[in-house]
Amino acid sequence: MAPPGLANSNQYNTQTNSGQTISDQHENIIPNITILDGGFATQLSCHVNQAIDGDILWSARFLATDKEAVINAHLDFLRAGADVIITNTYQASVDGFMKHLQMTEEESYNLIVESVTLAKTAVEKFQQEFGTDKRPTIAGSVGPYGASLHDGSEYTGSYAATTSTETMRKWHLPRIKALIEGGVDMLALETIPCKAEAEMLLKLIKTDFPQIKAWLAFSVRQDGKSIAYGENFQQTARQCYDLNKNQLVAIGINCVAPRLVESFISGINRGKESDPMPLIVYPNSGESYKVELGWIDRDKCEPVETYVQRWLDLGITWIGGCCRTYAVDVTRIHNEVQRWKRKQTEHKCSCSE
Numbered sequence: 001m002a003p004p005g006l007a008n009s010n011q012y013n014t015q016t017n018s019g020q021t022i023s024d025q026h027e028n029i030i031p032n033i034t035i036l037d038g039g040f041a042t043q044l045s046c047h048v049n050q051a052i053d054g055d056i057l058w059s060a061r062f063l064a065t066d067k068e069a070v071i072n073a074h075l076d077f078l079r080a081g082a083d084v085i086i087t088n089t090y091q092a093s094v095d096g097f098m099k100h101l102q103m104t105e106e107e108s109y110n111l112i113v114e115s116v117t118l119a120k121t122a123v124e125k126f127q128q129e130f131g132t133d134k135r136p137t138i139a140g141s142v143g144p145y146g147a148s149l150h151d152g153s154e155y156t157g158s159y160a161a162t163t164s165t166e167t168m169r170k171w172h173l174p175r176i177k178a179l180i181e182g183g184v185d186m187l188a189l190e191t192i193p194c195k196a197e198a199e200m201l202l203k204l205i206k207t208d209f210p211q212i213k214a215w216l217a218f219s220v221r222q223d224g225k226s227i228a229y230g231e232n233f234q235q236t237a238r239q240c241y242d243l244n245k246n247q248l249v250a251i252g253i254n255c256v257a258p259r260l261v262e263s264f265i266s267g268i269n270r271g272k273e274s275d276p277m278p279l280i281v282y283p284n285s286g287e288s289y290k291v292e293l294g295w296i297d298r299d300k301c302e303p304v305e306t307y308v309q310r311w312l313d314l315g316i317t318w319i320g321g322c323c324r325t326y327a328v329d330v331t332r333i334h335n336e337v338q339r340w341k342r343k344q345t346e347h348k349c350s351c352s353e
Contacts, residue, residue, distance in 0.1 A: 030344045033312065033337050034137075036084045036282050036320020037077035038330050044073040044088070046326075056150045057100050058091035063115050064101055070115075074122035079129075080327040081334030082320070083136055085122065086188050087115045087179065090143035094174045109178050116140065116182025139188040140179030144197060144219070145171055155219055155255075157193030157229030165200040172201065173208070180212055187214035190254050193228030195236045202244040213247055215280050215318065216240055217254040224263030234268050241277045250280035255322040258283045258302045265314050279316040283307075285324035304329055308336035309343075 037043075041052045041059035047069035052059050062070055074085045089112055097108035119138045127133065145168045146153035153159050179187065187205065192198045198216060205212055218237070219228040227233050237251050253264055261281050269276040283304060304321055311319060319337065321329050 030341060031315075031317050033341070034083050034318045035081055035330065035334050035337060036139075036280075036318060037074075037080075037082040037086055038282075038321035038325035038327060039284070039323045040073060040086065040088050040090070040141075042324050043076050043327055044069060046076070047072050057096060058147075059088050060090070060092040060096070061101070063088055063092065063111050063118070064097075064103075067114075067118055070118045071122045071125070074119050075125055076327040077330055078122060078126040078136055080330040082330050084139050084318075084320070085119055085136060086139045086141045086190075087119050087182075087184065088141070089115045089175065089179065090141045090190070091147050092141075092175060093148055093171060094178075095171065096148055109174060112175055112178035113182040116179060116184055120183065137185045138183075139186050139215070140176070140182070140184035142172065142176060142179070142187050142189050142201070144190075144192050146193060147191070154191050154193055155228055157197075157219070157227070160194040160196050160229050165196050168197055169200055169204055172204065176204070176209065180209055185213070186249060187212055188217070189214050190217045191219045192216065193219040195227070195229070195231045195240075198236070198240050199243060202240055202248070205247055206244050210247070213249050215250040215252075216248060217252050217280055217282065220253050220256050220260070220264060222257070222260060224260055233264050237268065237277065238272070248278075250278040250318045252280035252316070252318070254280075254282045255284045256281075258304050258307045261307060261311060262314065265311070265316060269315060276315070278318070279314070280318035281311055281316050282318075282320035282322045283325075284322045303332070305332035305336045308333055309340045312337065312340045 044059050044062060045052055048062060048066055055061055070088050077085050092112050092115065094105060094108040097103045097111055098105060103111065116138065123136055123138065126136065144154045145163065146157065146159050148171070149159060176187065189201050192201070198218070202216070205214055218233060220226065220233055221228060225233055227236055241248055241251050253261070261283060265279060265281065268279070285302065304325060308319060319333055321333065
């Protein structure tokens with residue numbers, strides 16, 4: 001039996017005898033939807049006995065200590081239906097590995113390169129297990145500078161007031177270089193809390209790595225309109241998209257409570273129908289993380305899948321999960337995407353009769 005992800009979004013654009021796609025025969029083309037994986041540390045916890053949450057290197061430590069568990073966590077998401085898996089490098093950096101794993105600079109760099117190899121191994125196992133040539137995409141996770149500070153500042157962007165973009169650039173550069181050397185298909189610039197860091201990253205890949213594609217996902221406040229550092233989300237997203245639209249495959253938000261997504265995304269492409277931004281969303285479970293307390297607000301957990309069809313109606317075409325979402329949540333997201341696709345196809349068919 002094929003895994004859920006084997007029949008991906010492209011199944012609704014099958015060629016007909018006339019050479020047209022199904023959706024081409026109707027007024028509007030049904031978009032391809034890309035399904036991302038979920039919270040890597042969350043799924044990794046199913047394969048390891050050691051604590052992950054609160055570790056200064058988070059799940060990135062396991063790149064050195066339990067490579068098989070990393071592979072298995074990636075494989076769980078592929079079996080669940082993910083079209084994209086994200087490398088276990090959100091918290092990874094050359095400086096961090098040197099300091100906390102007592103590695104040399106070269107060993108630290110190579111460990112980030114190896115993170116891509118582990119993801120590739122999971123893809124190969126997936127292909128062998130299900131006898132398919134389908135090759136899921138591997139995105140290299142590029143978490144924000146604040147993630148290395150271990151103070152939760154990726155959710156506030158407070159470091160932007162005291163840290164120069166040049167300092168951030170020097171910190172990001174080797175890890176991005178290592179991911180690209182490892183062979184990622186694209187970069188996931190994720191949980192970025194401030195405009196300055198986002199713009200720096202987009203300029204960095206434009207000048208140093210013009211061949212690579214990327215998505216950009218912001219960390220946001222709970223007010224439904226601002227990124228974590230306070231800038232207006234929709235204005236910042238458009239400015240960033242215009243800065244490097246040739247390399248950006250999507251722009252949006254991650255690690256946000258599902259109930260808040262609509263308030264950030266609604267109307268974002270209004271007036272820009274001729275040049276719409278492709279949109280990405282991968283929320284958390286609705287819980288919050290505090291450095292001193294760990295995960296809190298468990299009573300605010302929300303089933304991500306209950307929002308999926310509404311997000312698709314808003315034009316979001318990249319959907320997955322972030323912290324505290326498991327492989328089973330990816331399967332549920334996948335199933336909702338397929339239901340939405342069928343509804344769109346049925347609607348278009350009935351309108352053409």
